[in-house]
Amino acid sequence: MANPTGIGSGAIKLFSQYADKQADNQTDHNEFGALSWRRNISDTVTSLLSIGLTHAGIDTTNNNPLIPNLTWTGNGGSLQTDNSIEFNPTLHRNSHDAEGSGSITALAKAHTLKAGFVFDQQNGEESYQVIPGSQLALDLLANPATGQPGLLPNGTYQMAGGNQVMDVYGNPVYYAAAGASAPVLDVSRSGHYAAAYAQDTWKITKKLTVDYGFRLDNYRQVQTTTTNGGSPQNSHVDQTFGSPRINSAYAFDSKTVLRASINRLVTQPPLAEGQIVGTQIVPETWTQYDLNLEREVSKGQTARIGFYDKFITNQIDTSLLIGQTQMGAYTSVNFQKGHTEGFEATYNLQPSAVKGLAAYVSYTNSLAKPTGPVDGNEALYGDAPTYNDHDQLNTLSMGANYTFSGSKTSIGADFYFGSGVESSRLEGDLPRNSRYYLNLSITQPNIFRNVDLAFIVENVTDNRAIINYESGFSGTRFQQGRMAMIALKGKF
Secondary structure (H helix, E strand, O other): OOOHHHOOOOOOOOOOOOOOOOOEEEEEEEEEEEEEEEEEOOOOEEEEEEEEEEEEEEEEEEOOOOOHHHOOOOOOOOOOOOOOOOEEEEEEEEEEEEEEEEEEEEEEOOEEEEEEEEEEEEEEEEEEEEEEOOHHHHHHHOOOOOOOHHHOOOEEEOEEOOEEOEOOOOOEOEEEOOOOOOOOEEEEEEEEEEEEEEEEEEEOOOOEEEEEEEEEEEEEEEEEEEEOOOOOEEEEEEEEEEEEEEEEEEEOOOOEEEEEEEEEEEEOOOOOOEOOOOOOOOOEEEEEEEEEEEEEEEOOEEEEEEEEEEEEEEEEEEEEOOOOOOOOOEEEEEEEEEEEEEEEEEEEEOOOOOOEEEEEEEEEEEEEEEEEEEOOOHHHHOEOOOOOOOOEOEEEEEEEEEEOOOOOOEEEEEEEEEOOEHHHOOOOOOOOOOEEEEEEEEEEEEEEOOEEEEEEEEOOOOOOOEEEEEEOOOEEEEOOOOEEEEEEEEOO
16 A cells, blocks of 8 residues: 555456355345225215334344454555455344324215325434445445445545545545454434324316325434444434325317326435435435327227426435445435436237237436435435436337237237436446347247246347446446246135
């Protein structure tokens, strides 16, 4: 580490993760139970009461080698510059929910009235320890925008001329103190989500139906964070929202329907740690406008066009716990604002019997753009990206299936084209990498009893385009190549 500005600048031959005996393990736990009671109070009034309990847990552990270069001895110690094993993670996440909900529905001539409530008591416990496997991994951990400074061992940032020294990836060079160890950060949280609503579906005329209502949401969460069992740090979120909504449908005739809606909606955060361990995620709210027209062109054939526009505050996005890595631990992040808009057109053909041609075609043009500082702190975490990493301008999918009479053998094909998500760019302003695939299938039903035999070829052209490049959500991924399968499926 004599030349920190040159860290990672030279070509270093690394063994594969398999050769280095990387062994990261993830175990998921999910249990739930629900009980509901429905009562017909009268011919026009119905009630429903439900209770439920859920537990969700994820444990990420490792059996990676405790090699000497994971032990700090000061000024970078014996940490090697780079390593195929990025981190030795030990993460535990558990959440518990106890939810009660109820509603009452009443019919009154042209009206269907409904009112209800939801109360969800929430508790969660989490534990984090991430041991860097190289100097570059330690530097990444020290970057507030993509790493986890709260999980750093004791140490100092390398300085030169009053400024932080950066490594080849633009992360600040950080040296652990002699004998330092990776801290264990524990997070506990408790709170609730509560809502009450009332709505009315009003058939104003034979052609016009309107559904309108109002919902009141409250989200509260108290969080306690401790490092290595030290003094706890407390924070909380307590927000209440009023959400009106109106939806309408107008039937020009028996074959043509126009639908329009304006909805104010709330999404509560997942009961898990935010992008930066120790920070909290706040609820996402948005106002959405929808307009679509659907027409039955002829028997078995329908066409639909639609437009949507969504304006978001505190957009919740999914991210990697530590950006630009392959560790696979996910978390959430708040963008100050978000905006999505799109146009959709679809056409469907359904045969009148179980034979003949079925087909569909669907085209979408859309845009998804966040704005503003990440987690409300531009100085530490920077601004939101220009586009959400899943943003894709043009998407086209189509398919057809023909079933022969008598044998009922069917042959099918489907085709997909995507103009490329934002994170499929190789770098800078280069065009997104588009991708496409063509699938073919032949199915013979009832080869014996209720068992069907299918032969399927996926990605016939063997296209292997980039799906994501250094995505904050999924790292770098490539489209899977051609694959042929023989499948048996049946009912028992």
